[in-house]
Amino acid sequence: MTTAHPTVLLVDDEKANLRLLSDLLRQDAGIILAQSGNQAIEKAVAMQPDLILLDILMPGMDGFDTLRALKSMPQTSDIPVIFITGLDNPQKEQEGLRLGAQDYIHKPFNIDVVKARIATQLEIVRSRRELQTLSEDLSRASEAKSRFLANMSHEIRTPLTSIIGYAEALLAGEFNGDEQQAIKAISVSGKHLLTLLNDVLDLSKIEAGKLEVELLPVNLAALLEEVQMLVADNARKKHLTFSMDLANNLPQGILTDPVRLKQILVNLLSNAIKFTPEGEVSLSVSQQGEKMCFTVRDTGPGIDKARQAELFAPFTQGDSSISREFGGTGLGLSISAQLAAKLSGHIHLDSTPGQGSSFSLYLQAQPCQIPGKYDAIGTNKGQLNGKVLLAEDSTESRQLLKRMLQSQGLLVKAVENGQQLLEAAMAEEFDLILSDISMPTMDGLQAIKLMRAVGVDTAVIALTANVMSQDIKVYLESGFTDHLSKPIDRQKFAKLLNTYLPNCQNVDELHMPGEEMQQLMQQFVRGLPAHLRAIQQAYQQNNIAQLEQLAHKLRGTAALFQFKQISEMARRLEHRLPIDKLPLALDDLSQEVEKLVADTDKLSAD
Amino acid sequence: MPYREMTALIVDDDADVRAFLRTALRSLFSCNLMEASCGDTAVGIYTKNQIDLVFLDIQMPGKDGMAILRELKQTDANAKIVMVSAHGTMDYVTEAIKLGASGFILKPFHLQKIKAIVEKLMGPATSPA
Numbered sequence: 175m176t177t178a179h180p181t182v183l184l185v186d187d188e189k190a191n192l193r194l195l196s197d198l199l200r201q202d203a204g205i206i207l208a209q210s211g212n213q214a215i216e217k218a219v220a221m222q223p224d225l226i227l228l229d230i231l232m233p234g235m236d237g238f239d240t241l242r243a244l245k246s247m248p249q250t251s252d253i254p255v256i257f258i259t260g261l262d263n264p265q266k267e268q269e270g271l272r273l274g275a276q277d278y279i280h281k282p283f284n285i286d287v288v289k290a291r292i293a294t295q296l297e298i299v300r301s302r303r304e305l306q307t308l309s310e311d312l313s314r315a316s317e318a319k320s321r322f323l324a325n326m327s328h329e330i331r332t333p334l335t336s337i338i339g340y341a342e343a344l345l346a347g348e349f350n351g352d353e354q355q356a357i358k359a360i361s362v363s364g365k366h367l368l369t370l371l372n373d374v375l376d377l378s379k380i381e382a383g384k385l386e387v388e389l390l391p392v393n394l395a396a397l398l399e400e401v402q403m404l405v406a407d408n409a410r411k412k413h414l415t416f417s418m419d420l421a422n423n424l425p426q427g428i429l430t431d432p433v434r435l436k437q438i439l440v441n442l443l444s445n446a447i448k449f450t451p452e453g454e455v456s457l458s459v460s461q462q463g464e465k466m467c468f469t470v471r472d473t474g475p476g477i478d479k480a481r482q483a484e485l486f487a488p489f490t491q492g493d494s495s496i497s498r499e500f501g502g503t504g505l506g507l508s509i510s511a512q513l514a515a516k517l518s519g520h521i522h523l524d525s526t527p528g529q530g531s532s533f534s535l536y537l538q539a540q541p542c543q544i545p546g547k548y549d550a551i552g553t554n555k556g557q558l559n560g561k562v563l564l565a566e567d568s569t570e571s572r573q574l575l576k577r578m579l580q581s582q583g584l585l586v587k588a589v590e591n592g593q594q595l596l597e598a599a600m601a602e603e604f605d606l607i608l609s610d611i612s613m614p615t616m617d618g619l620q621a622i623k624l625m626r627a628v629g630v631d632t633a634v635i636a637l638t639a640n641v642m643s644q645d646i647k648v649y650l651e652s653g654f655t656d657h658l659s660k661p662i663d664r665q666k667f668a669k670l671l672n673t674y675l676p677n678c679q680n681v682d683e684l685h686m687p688g689e690e691m692q693q694l695m696q697q698f699v700r701g702l703p704a705h706l707r708a709i710q711q712a713y714q715q716n717n718i719a720q721l722e723q724l725a726h727k728l729r730g731t732a733a734l735f736q737f738k739q740i741s742e743m744a745r746r747l748e749h750r751l752p753i754d755k756l757p758l759a760l761d762d763l764s765q766e767v768e769k770l771v772a773d774t775d776k777l778s779a780d
Numbered sequence: 781m782p783y784r785e786m787t788a789l790i791v792d793d794d795a796d797v798r799a800f801l802r803t804a805l806r807s808l809f810s811c812n813l814m815e816a817s818c819g820d821t822a823v824g825i826y827t828k829n830q831i832d833l834v835f836l837d838i839q840m841p842g843k844d845g846m847a848i849l850r851e852l853k854q855t856d857a858n859a860k861i862v863m864v865s866a867h868g869t870m871d872y873v874t875e876a877i878k879l880g881a882s883g884f885i886l887k888p889f890h891l892q893k894i895k896a897i898v899e900k901l902m903g904p905a906t907s908p909a
Contacts, residue, residue: 593870596870596873597867597870597886600873600884600885600886600893601867601885601886601887601888601889601890601893602890602892602893603890603892603893603895603896624873624874624877627877628873628877628881628883628884629862629882629883629884629897629900629901631896631900684807684808684890684891684892684895685891686800686803686804686807686891687803687807690803690807691803694796694799694800694803697796697799698796701795701796723839723841726839726866727794727839727866729866730797730865730866730867730887730888731794731796731797731887733866733887733888734796734797734800734887734888734889735796735800736888
């Protein structure tokens with residue numbers, strides 16, 4: 175029963191009619207013939223035609239009885255029926271339609287009418303079948319997604335349980351000196367969650383056609399070493415032999431996307447390790463003409479031909495029981511295959527049940543010079559010089575980033591929102607600014623626009639969880655110099671710092687010339703009683719606005735000359751103290767002023 | 781000390797702040813400095829002299845910095861004006877930018893910041909010949 179070539183069952187007791195109709199329809203449809211009602215029912219059940227042309231007047235079981243029987247059986251009830259009749263009897267026709275016939279054709283046949291009516295019915299059949307296929311596809315997809323969600327929530331819950339469990343145990347002080355183990359478990363689970371999230375995001379980006387690759391010169395040996403470090407431990411835990419076989423003629427560097435290449439290799443190797451109960455997993459790398467070939471072989475159970483094609487479809491694993499036994503989202507291979515395509519390559523699978531599998535990644539990758547390598551943060555402590563301003567509203571992230579920066583020997587000023595960022599950038603000169611995008615009070619985008627407008631020229635890096643390229647374009651257009659995605663990849667972070675703080679020597683603050691500064695400070699102190707009098711006068715005249723303005727002014731000037739106490743007292747006056755608290759605050763200020771003036775007089779008398 | 785061929789005008793009602801800025805700028809550059817303690821004097825000095833850069837305090841009694849900024853910009857649309865302010869007066873920033881301010885420095889001043897803003901607006905200083 176194909177849509178391309180429909181089948182029509184012709185039922186008539188007269189052979190001449192059957193012959194005539196067959197000749198008429200042979201070009202457009204497959205023909206099945208029946209000479210009685212019983213025969214028609216038998217053939218309809220067995221061969222499932224797309225359409226039945228049914229004579230009414232037949233000996234024995236007539237057309238109406240046959241129609242009743244066809245409509246009563248689930249196998250045939252949906253097959254449309256057109257009656258053939260020589261009778262000009264509207265009542266009978268009505269009866270036939272009531273029983274479920276779709277249409278009539280009359281004897282003697284008008285060839286064009288017959289053809290048109292049959293074509294109409296077949297068209298309806300075809301549309302209905304398309305709808306049915308579509309609906310089945312949809313329900314299959316929705317089923318797959320439900321299954322995926324169920325898997326995902328399990329996958330997310332497991333590491334989260336471990337993170338929360340260990341964190342609470344740490345808080346409760348249950349580890350007695352063995353905190354490292356708990357912290358490691360939290361870190362591992364956190365990274366696993368991140369991988370999961372990245373998989374899902376990758377998939378949605380791939381499906382929306384938004385995934386981008388970035389071709390960079392890559393140190394092949396270093397990348398393979400990293401891959402090995404990532405998977406070797408898992409192989410060891412399962413007592414599998416893991417080996418790498420590198421051909422002699424490999425180039426030192428290739429031009430490709432290192433993150434994506436690593437992702438594919440780690441995925442293929444992790445799968446191999448996961449599904450191989452004993453024996454060996456190997457990665458061999460060779461150059462074949464202009465292509466690089468990475469082959470992952472295992473001694474696992476192998477995959478039968480029927481499953482091989484399905485493996486690369488999203489949400490599927492070899493067997494739905496597999497996800498229960500081995501975990502995983504069933505996204506890895508689908509993502510890997512699509513990433514390979516993005517890198518002008520493909521993945522070839524060769525597997526025989528019982529004899530293991532081999533997945534080969536073929537990649538178009540030009541040989542190139544290898545770049546200098548940056549050490550990840552933490553490996554070379556205290557190498558950098560400079561003053562960094564950091565804006566991040568999440569306390570944890572801020573502290574973490576601050577520590578990472580300080581460990582590099584950098585001076586760090588950390589603030590919590592865009593407004594504080596703007597103030598700090600206006601007040602001080604920094605060698606580098608790192609800013610989150612979404613922050614309360616003023617977000618990173620507003621802050622960068624204002625910073626650029628007030629003449630801040632420092633390089634500003636956007637820290638963002640949002641890695642869509644059109645958003646990054648907006649950041650760069652708004653004045654950001656560069657961006658770094660969160661969570662922070664330490665290697666990339668180190669590279670950025672090295673780029674924007676190259677041998678920064680300006681750590682030594684510029685200072686006011688000492689002697690002159692002393693004179694200025696003394697001058698300021700001598701002027702203080704006058705400031706104080708003006709403020710007291712404003713208070714006596716109950717001119718609070720004037721008082722606040724004077725206090726504000728005094729706060730700034732006192733800070734300038736490093737009289738923090740005075741500045742702080744002025745700040746309190748400036749910030750709308752309740753009116754009954756004012757006299758006390760004024761007294762405090764006047765005492766402090768008296769003390770400073772006395773000290774200064776003594777100093778100049780000495 | 782690098783030579784900076786410019787004349788800067790410091791506008792602040794507080795003599796102590798003017799003295800600080802004067803000392804700070806002299807410690808960074810060898811340049812000409814003029815001072816004004818109120819808006820009218822400032823506009824007068826600006827129109828009669830070749831002023832390259834203005835440091836203008838926002839909070840002043842009488843005509844405040846924003847009003848003076850507006851006036852100076854009307855006199856010379858290309859005037860380079862750095863607003864001087866204290867922390868916690870961010871409300872003025874957007875308005876000052878709209879009026880054409882070229883930069884901001886906040887009290888307490890950091891010399892690096894002053895140096896950076898002067899170099900941004902006037903170009904890098906040259907070493908004495």
